[in-house]
Amino acid sequence: MLLHELAHARSGDKGNVSDITVIVYETADFPLVRERVTAERVRRHFSALLEGDESDVRRYELPHLGALKFVLEGALDGGVTRSLNLDTHGKCLGSLLLGMDIGDVHAEEQEPESSGTRTSHGIWR
Amino acid sequence: MVTLQASGSERSALRIGSGAGFADDRIEPAVQLVEHGDIQYLVFECLAERSVALAELERRRDPDRGYNPWLADRMAAVLPECARRGIRVITNMGAANPRAAGALVTEFARARELRGLSVAVVTGDDVLDRILERPDLPLLEREGTVGSLGERVVSAHAYLGCEGITHALSAGADVVITGRVADPSLYIAPLVHEFGWDTSNWNLIGKGACVGHLMECGAQVTGGYFADPGHKDVPGLADLGFPIAEVHGDGTFRISKVEGSGGQVTTATCTEQLLYEVHDPSAYPSADVVADFSQVRFDESGHDTVLVRGARGRRRPDDLKVSVGYRDGFTGEGQISYAGPNALPRARLALEILRERIEKQGIDPGATRYELIGVDSVSRGLGLGTGTDDPDRLNEVRVRVAGRTDSADQARRIAHEVSAMWLNGPAGGGGVVCSVTERIAIASVFLPRSDVTSSVTFAEV
Numbered sequence: 001m002l003l004h005e006l007a008h009a010r011s012g013d014k015g016n017v018s019d020i021t022v023i024v025y026e027t028a029d030f031p032l033v034r035e036r037v038t039a040e041r042v043r044r045h046f047s048a049l050l051e052g053d054e055s056d057v058r059r060y061e062l063p064h065l066g067a068l069k070f071v072l073e074g075a076l077d078g079g080v081t082r083s084l085n086l087d088t089h090g091k092c093l094g095s096l097l098l099g100m101d102i103g104d105v106h107a108e109e110q111e112p113e114s115s116g117t118r119t120s121h122g123i124w125r
Numbered sequence: 126m127v128t129l130q131a132s133g134s135e136r137s138a139l140r141i142g143s144g145a146g147f148a149d150d151r152i153e154p155a156v157q158l159v160e161h162g163d164i165q166y167l168v169f170e171c172l173a174e175r176s177v178a179l180a181e182l183e184r185r186r187d188p189d190r191g192y193n194p195w196l197a198d199r200m201a202a203v204l205p206e207c208a209r210r211g212i213r214v215i216t217n218m219g220a221a222n223p224r225a226a227g228a229l230v231t232e233f234a235r236a237r238e239l240r241g242l243s244v245a246v247v248t249g250d251d252v253l254d255r256i257l258e259r260p261d262l263p264l265l266e267r268e269g270t271v272g273s274l275g276e277r278v279v280s281a282h283a284y285l286g287c288e289g290i291t292h293a294l295s296a297g298a299d300v301v302i303t304g305r306v307a308d309p310s311l312y313i314a315p316l317v318h319e320f321g322w323d324t325s326n327w328n329l330i331g332k333g334a335c336v337g338h339l340m341e342c343g344a345q346v347t348g349g350y351f352a353d354p355g356h357k358d359v360p361g362l363a364d365l366g367f368p369i370a371e372v373h374g375d376g377t378f379r380i381s382k383v384e385g386s387g388g389q390v391t392t393a394t395c396t397e398q399l400l401y402e403v404h405d406p407s408a409y410p411s412a413d414v415v416a417d418f419s420q421v422r423f424d425e426s427g428h429d430t431v432l433v434r435g436a437r438g439r440r441r442p443d444d445l446k447v448s449v450g451y452r453d454g455f456t457g458e459g460q461i462s463y464a465g466p467n468a469l470p471r472a473r474l475a476l477e478i479l480r481e482r483i484e485k486q487g488i489d490p491g492a493t494r495y496e497l498i499g500v501d502s503v504s505r506g507l508g509l510g511t512g513t514d515d516p517d518r519l520n521e522v523r524v525r526v527a528g529r530t531d532s533a534d535q536a537r538r539i540a541h542e543v544s545a546m547w548l549n550g551p552a553g554g555g556g557v558v559c560s561v562t563e564r565i566a567i568a569s570v571f572l573p574r575s576d577v578t579s580s581v582t583f584a585e586v
Binding site: 015025046048064 | 393503
C-alpha cells in the first residue's frame, strides 16, 4: 500500500533544508505510519537528493495531531537561490513521499536488510 | 480618522484578516475580508527570504522603487474602504524601500482624499553597513564568514520583531509599512497593542506567534495548497476565502473565513499550516519568541471554524537573524519538447547531443543538469512505477538542461545550445524556451539585538 492511502502531506523549505509534514487521515493509523515511515526509510526514499556529506533526516512525532515531521538537511541542491531543480523549493517532495510503499498494512513488517535489492523503480521491497 | 481603541485597553476579541500570504497573492480576497469579514486589522505578508535582496537591486537601479510591485494595486483595492471602516493595515510590502512605499501610500490617500489617515513607516532592518564592518561574522549553516563573500554582497536585512509596528500603532497609525520583519511579528504587533500584552510573557507571545504562523500564508490554512481530488476535496478553489483570526486576550483564538467564500477551514488544513516550515515544532525561533507548537490542539467549533489552543513560548533569541544577499553567478537554462511515437528515445538523443556540445564549451559538468520533464525532473530519480522506460507510455516529454556558471556568457552558451536544437537536433523538437538569470543567493548571520534599532516615521494625510 502507498502512504498516500493513509496520509496527506505538505512540504516547504528554508535554505537548503526541506521540511515535510505527514498527517494521517485516521488517528488509528498513526502507530502503523510511525512504525513504517522512519527517518531512515525517508532518507532512502530520497537518497537521490541527499547526496552531500551534510545531508541528514530528522523526524519529530506529534501523536495528538496524527503528524510526523521530517526535516531533510541538504536536500534542495543548495536551496532556492542556487538549485538547478525544476522544483527549486522542493514543494513536490511531500507528494513524492506519499508515493512510498509502506508494505502490507495487515502484517507485521520486516525492515528490509541493508543488503536488500532495489526494484527498478527505486522502491525497497 | 478614529482609531479603534485606546492602547492596552481590554477588548473582548480582536479580528485580524490575512490579506496576502506571499508577494504575488490574489487581490480580491482581501477586499472580501474588508467588506464582509468584520475585521479590525488587515495584514499583508508579502516578503519571502530572497525577495528583499532582489528588491534592493531594483532600488539601486531606481531610488523610487524596491518595494512590492503589487503595493499600489492592493492599496487601491482596500484602502478607501479600510479608512471608511477604521480597519488598520499592516504590511511588509515596503521590502527594500519602505520609505518609497510609504510615500506611494500617502500620495494615494491624498488623491482619494482619505483625510486624517496616518501612514507609518518602520525602518532599521537594513543593516548592510553594520555587516560590512564585521567581516569576521560567521555564516550560519555553512562554512565561511561575511568577509569570504567579498565584494559580492548586495544587501543585509535583519528580521525585526514587533516593536516598531507596535510603536506605530500606539501612536495612532492607520497603515504601517515595513521592510524585513519576522513574519509572525506582523500579527503579534496588533495583539500586543490592543491587549497590552507584556512582550516578555513568552507563553502569551508564543500564542501570538501561533496566530501569525497560521495566518501568514493566507489561503494555505483555508484550503489552498491542500486539494488532492478524491482524497482531500476542497470546494470553491477559484474563490478561496482568506483566513480570519479571532483572538482573545488570553491568546486562545479561532481561525475562520468569510461565510460563503471558497475553501475550507478544518483541523486538517490547520495541522498542515501549523507545522509548515517550522522544523522542530517545539522550538520555532523568530524575533519575538521561541515558539513551541508541539502541544497545540485544534477543535472544529463550527462550520469552517477551528479553535486553537496550547501554543507556548520561551525567551526570544538574544540575536536577530540577518539575511545577507550576494551575487552568486548565473544560471543558463533551456527546454525543448518531443511528442508522439518514440518521443522518449528522441528526447534522450537530444540530451546526449546537448551534453556533448556543452561539455565541449568547457562548462563544469558538475554544475549542469540534464533531465526529462515528465520522467525524472521533479522526482529526481524517484521513478514510482510509472513505466517511464516504456517509450510508448509517454506521448510527450520535455528536455531540460540547466547549469550554474560564473559568467553570464557561459550561461548564455547553455541556453544557446538548447535553442540550436531547433534545426540541429532529433526530429520534431518544439516549444523551445531559454533563459539566462543572475543568481542572488542568501546567507544568514546573527547580529546582537543591540546593533539593530528600528525607527518609525509618520505622514499625515
